[in-house]
Amino acid sequence: MKIHEYQAKNLLRKYHVPVPEGGVAFSVDEAVSLAKNLSTPVTVVKAQIHAGGRGKGGGVKIAKTPDEVKEYARQMLGMKLVTHQTGPEGREVKKLLIEQGVEIDRELYLGMVLDRSQSRLVMMASTEGGVEIEKVAAETPHKILKEWIDPAVGLQPFQTRKLAFGLGLEGKQVANASKFMLSLYEAFVDNDCSLAEINPLVVTKQGDVLALDAKINFDDSALFRHGDLLELRDLDEEDRLEVEASKFNLNYIKLDGNVGCMVNGAGLAMATMDIIKLAGGEPANFLDVGGGANVETVRNGFRIILADKHVKAILVNIFGGIVRCDRVAQGVIEAVKSIEVNVPIVVRLEGTNAKEAGVMLKESGLDFLVADSIQDAAKKVVSVLKT
Amino acid sequence: MSILLTEKTRIVVQGITGSEGSFHTKQMLEYNTRVVAGVTPGKGGQIFENKVPVYNTVAEAVKNEGANASLIFVPPAFAADAIMEAADAGVELVVCITEGIPALDMVVVYDYLCKSKTRLVGPNCPGVISPGIGKMGIMPAFIHMPGSVGVISRSGTLTYEAVGQLTRRKIGQSTCIGIGGDPVIGTRFIDALQLFNEDDKTDAVVMIGEIGGTAEEEAAAWIKNHFKKPVVSFIAGQTAPPGRRMGHAGAIISGGQGTAAEKMKALEAAGIHVCKSPAEIGEITAQVLQ
Numbered sequence: 001m002k003i004h005e006y007q008a009k010n011l012l013r014k015y016h017v018p019v020p021e022g023g024v025a026f027s028v029d030e031a032v033s034l035a036k037n038l039s040t041p042v043t044v045v046k047a048q049i050h051a052g053g054r055g056k057g058g059g060v061k062i063a064k065t066p067d068e069v070k071e072y073a074r075q076m077l078g079m080k081l082v083t084h085q086t087g088p089e090g091r092e093v094k095k096l097l098i099e100q101g102v103e104i105d106r107e108l109y110l111g112m113v114l115d116r117s118q119s120r121l122v123m124m125a126s127t128e129g130g131v132e133i134e135k136v137a138a139e140t141p142h143k144i145l146k147e148w149i150d151p152a153v154g155l156q157p158f159q160t161r162k163l164a165f166g167l168g169l170e171g172k173q174v175a176n177a178s179k180f181m182l183s184l185y186e187a188f189v190d191n192d193c194s195l196a197e198i199n200p201l202v203v204t205k206q207g208d209v210l211a212l213d214a215k216i217n218f219d220d221s222a223l224f225r226h227g228d229l230l231e232l233r234d235l236d237e238e239d240r241l242e243v244e245a246s247k248f249n250l251n252y253i254k255l256d257g258n259v260g261c262m263v264n265g266a267g268l269a270m271a272t273m274d275i276i277k278l279a280g281g282e283p284a285n286f287l288d289v290g291g292g293a294n295v296e297t298v299r300n301g302f303r304i305i306l307a308d309k310h311v312k313a314i315l316v317n318i319f320g321g322i323v324r325c326d327r328v329a330q331g332v333i334e335a336v337k338s339i340e341v342n343v344p345i346v347v348r349l350e351g352t353n354a355k356e357a358g359v360m361l362k363e364s365g366l367d368f369l370v371a372d373s374i375q376d377a378a379k380k381v382v383s384v385l386k387t
Numbered sequence: 388m389s390i391l392l393t394e395k396t397r398i399v400v401q402g403i404t405g406s407e408g409s410f411h412t413k414q415m416l417e418y419n420t421r422v423v424a425g426v427t428p429g430k431g432g433q434i435f436e437n438k439v440p441v442y443n444t445v446a447e448a449v450k451n452e453g454a455n456a457s458l459i460f461v462p463p464a465f466a467a468d469a470i471m472e473a474a475d476a477g478v479e480l481v482v483c484i485t486e487g488i489p490a491l492d493m494v495v496v497y498d499y500l501c502k503s504k505t506r507l508v509g510p511n512c513p514g515v516i517s518p519g520i521g522k523m524g525i526m527p528a529f530i531h532m533p534g535s536v537g538v539i540s541r542s543g544t545l546t547y548e549a550v551g552q553l554t555r556r557k558i559g560q561s562t563c564i565g566i567g568g569d570p571v572i573g574t575r576f577i578d579a580l581q582l583f584n585e586d587d588k589t590d591a592v593v594m595i596g597e598i599g600g601t602a603e604e605e606a607a608a609w610i611k612n613h614f615k616k617p618v619v620s621f622i623a624g625q626t627a628p629p630g631r632r633m634g635h636a637g638a639i640i641s642g643g644q645g646t647a648a649e650k651m652k653a654l655e656a657a658g659i660h661v662c663k664s665p666a667e668i669g670e671i672t673a674q675v676l677q
Contacts, residue, residue: 085630114490116570116600116637119497134642151491151498192489221636222489224464251634255626266568266634267542267597270623271665274647277626278664286627288634291525319544319551321513321527322410350551352527374548375666 001218003232004048006097008196008214015187017180019211022099024048031073032066034098041065042101045072047093050237052132052215053083059093062101069098094236102210107200108167109133110181112188121149121188123181125163129200155185169203176209177201191229192222241304248300250289257282259381260305260314260343262298264289264323272317272374279378281385284311293323298331303339313344315381317374320351329357333364344369344384348377389517389562390537390582390589391480391508392456398523399424399445399454399478401461401469403435407484408460411525412439415458418528420521424448445476456480458514458523466510467492474505481573482523483510490636493571500573507573511635512565513543524565526550534559536672537583539576540595541568541602541635545623545665549593552669558676561589568597568635576606584614591617591675593668594659596650598624599638603650611657617675620654621662622647 003011006024013019021038025031035043047059054060059081061072073096080090107129115122125145128136136143145166147159160178169177180201188196195217202212218229235243245252251266255273259281263269266288273283285305289297305311318328332347348371349357361368369384371377398415402408403425413436415422424442425435431443442448445457457473459466459481466485473481488510500507508515514524519533530547532554540546546565553560564579566572576594583589592614596603603622610618625647627633629640640646654661660675662668 114494114570117602117605119494119571121491121494137642151495189491192491194490219490219636220632221463221487222491225489253628253631253633255628263544265542265544266638267540267545267595267623268548268665270597270627270633270638271545271548271621273627274623274625275664275666283626286631286633319547321544321547322525351530351547373666375664378666 001220001223001229001233002050002237003216003218004050004095004234005046005214006048006095007232008216009211011191011216012184012187012211012214015183017183017187017211018209019214020099020102022097025073025096025098026094028070028073028077031096031098032070035063035066035069038098038100040100043069044099044101045069045076046097046099047076047081048095048097049081049086049091049093050234051083051085051091053085054081057081057083059083091237102202102212103205104202105205106203108203109136110184110198110201112184112193112196114194115148118148120151123147123149123155123159123163123185125167127167129202133197133199149185154189155182157182172207173203173209176207180209191226192219193217194219241307245304248297250287250297250301250304252304253286254308255283255285257284258310258312258385260284260308260311262287262289262301262305262314262316264291264293264318268317268319272315275374275378276315276381279382281378281382284308291322293318293328293331295331295334298328299335299338302335302341306339306341306343311343313346313381313384315377316345316347317377318349320349320354324353325349325351325357326353326360329360333360333366336366346371346377346381346384348372348374389520390586391562391564392515392517392521392523394520396456396480396521397421397423397452397454398456398458399426399448399452401426401445401457401459401473403427403439403441404430404433405460409435411460414528415522418522420523423452424454445472445478449476449478454478456523457482459483459485461485463487463489467496470496470507471499474500474503478505480506480508482508482512482514484512484514484525486511488569490570493569497571497573508564509567509572511569512567513546515562515564517562518560526563526565530554531563532559535561535588535590537561537586537589537592538563538595539579539592540565541597541637542595542623545595548665549595549621549668553593553672556669556673558669558672561586568637570600570637576602577609580606580610580614584616589616591619591672593672594618594620596620596622597635597638598622598627598633598640598647599635599645601644604653607653607657607659610659618659619662619668619672619675620659621665621668622650623665
């Protein structure tokens with residue numbers, strides 16, 4: 001789960017990770033009154049959307065007076081902010097972070113993530129702050145310092161000192177950075193984060209170490225033990241159909257193509273998208289109906305797939321293991337009878353009770369195209385697109 | 388004839404009285420799998436299906452029934468504890484089916500297991516089947532047939548798809564291992580490949596990967612230097628968008644890393660037969676075996 005920068009900074013504040021003074025505004029008036037209460041005359045106005053690259057898109061401005069804050073807030077609220085991560089349609093800005101200006105001496109990078117190949121958390125630091133870390137990793141990997149964390153003892157002060165000295169910090173900066181890192185680690189573990197990125201991490205002219213930006217993601221699998229974090233979810237930032245699908249425990253991701261897919265199992269669902277593409281079509285979505293596919297899940301799946309107006313055909317691909325194909329066939333038949341389906345449907349059912357399922361589809365009197373393999377299914381669905 | 392699950396395997400099922408645990412234990416017994424015990428804390432003393440004694444702890448199941456492998460159907464919040472309990476009891480092989488275990492729990496479990504002799508398969512996997520010998524997991528047994536091809540996969544139903552294609556061509560399997568779709572798993576591709584390398588009854592391996600992480604690239608490098616048998620591979624997610632989690636917790640392209648294209652390139656460079664389409668897995672394996 002992703003959260004906004006202002007939410008991430010609020011969370012960090014609770015763990016005494018130093019962040020600039022500031023708050024969130026939903027209107028121009030709120031923005032101005034927040035700015036007036038800051039201790040510095042210089043104010044930073046930052047659009048809050050779940051995407052990076054906001055500065056380049058005009059979503060970060062520095063105001064020198066309350067009038068400028070007013071002007072920038074007016075420009076940003078309601079604008080469609082386009083960044084390299086939002087796609088060409090952009091994202092509507094509904095809230096702003098109003099923050100004190102900081103006198104920056106150095107811009108650094110600090111990140112924490114699960115290193116899958118080590119099965120351990122890793123803290124990463126770099127002198128190359130303010131640029132995309134992926135770029136640094138690709139071009140100058142030696143500029144990324146890493147400390148892997150032993151889960152039995154957690155992040156140790158000697159490790160944070162190694163990172164701080166490695167960044168070229170000196171004097172009280174080292175102690176400040178170490179404290180920052182240990183607090184960030186605590187926040188990360190306490191909240192089951194999957195990613196924490198402070199980019200840039202700044203050293204001020206006064207020697208303080210601050211999170212100028214903060215990006216935090218949480219592990220979806222751990223949200224069951226963090227009821228408080230669930231409140232931070234912003235449905236405005238998610239696709240409408242994906243939100244709808246999640247209500248029915250359907251794993252749906254909208255894509256740009258025209259062939260709707262309904263599949264059981266994530267791996268087979270991806271493979272089905274791939275074979276549609278190889279056959280000359282474009283998948284409209286990823287949809288895993290899971291191990292318990294029944295009439296209700298299949299019906300909801302169809303409704304969500306069809307709510308995407310680009311869908312011109314549907315491919316149902318089920319390999320029955322625990323899921324019985326006859327039950328899925330029943331679901332498909334009832335769904336098609338109960339909701340208006342005006343696109344061709346190709347069905348491929350294999351595995352447990354596949355034969356019975358084939359007979360049911362045939363005898364339903366409905367117009368299904370039945371496929372006998374994944375290859376046949378992909379061919380059939382692409383050929384109906386052409387007619 | 389097989390790895391991991393052999394004639395010597397004596398299985399205890401943790402969570403045997405739950406709905407999933409009991410359903411799949413029945414299926415395993417129907418497939419003549421040697422299930423010697425079950426564990427559900429507080430239900431010790433019961434007998435499952437008039438056959439399998441239930442204990443309160445794994446340690447008791449090991450002591451009284453000689454269990455040497457455990458299959459876990461415990462809900463995500465308690466699964467990490469269940470894995471460590473099995474390891475503490477000295478069980479050699481633990482297969483964890485549970486999906487949705489918090490990643491940080493698994494980081495702790497992984498570290499714990501490094502200090503024990505226990506091998507973990509999964510979590511978030513369909514399990515292990517050695518056709519003709521038994522199954523430890525949730526896969527449909529009837530699509531398999533005994534033979535000499537090993538299968539290793541991060542997926543569930545896509546593995547069934549691959550196995551179905553093999554069986555249709557009368558190509559049997561020695562052992563099929565679902566290693567799991569999570570970011571932190573016990574047995575990785577390389578670990579499973581090592582076992583197949585030493586198994587003289589396995590002639591070739593089908594390896595099914597997907598987007599996310601770099602396990603396939605690491606396996607490719609290892610295969611090039613160490614693996615003696617032909618490998619056929621497919622990578623799911625060639626059309627997956629970056630930054631999105633495709634069902635499995637571990638199936639995500641992040642920071643430009645973990646794409647299908649990168650993985651396929653690494654596998655091809657290691658001399659592995661890479662299938663562009665998931666429909667080619669059976670056919671290419673047949674060609675390789677000739």
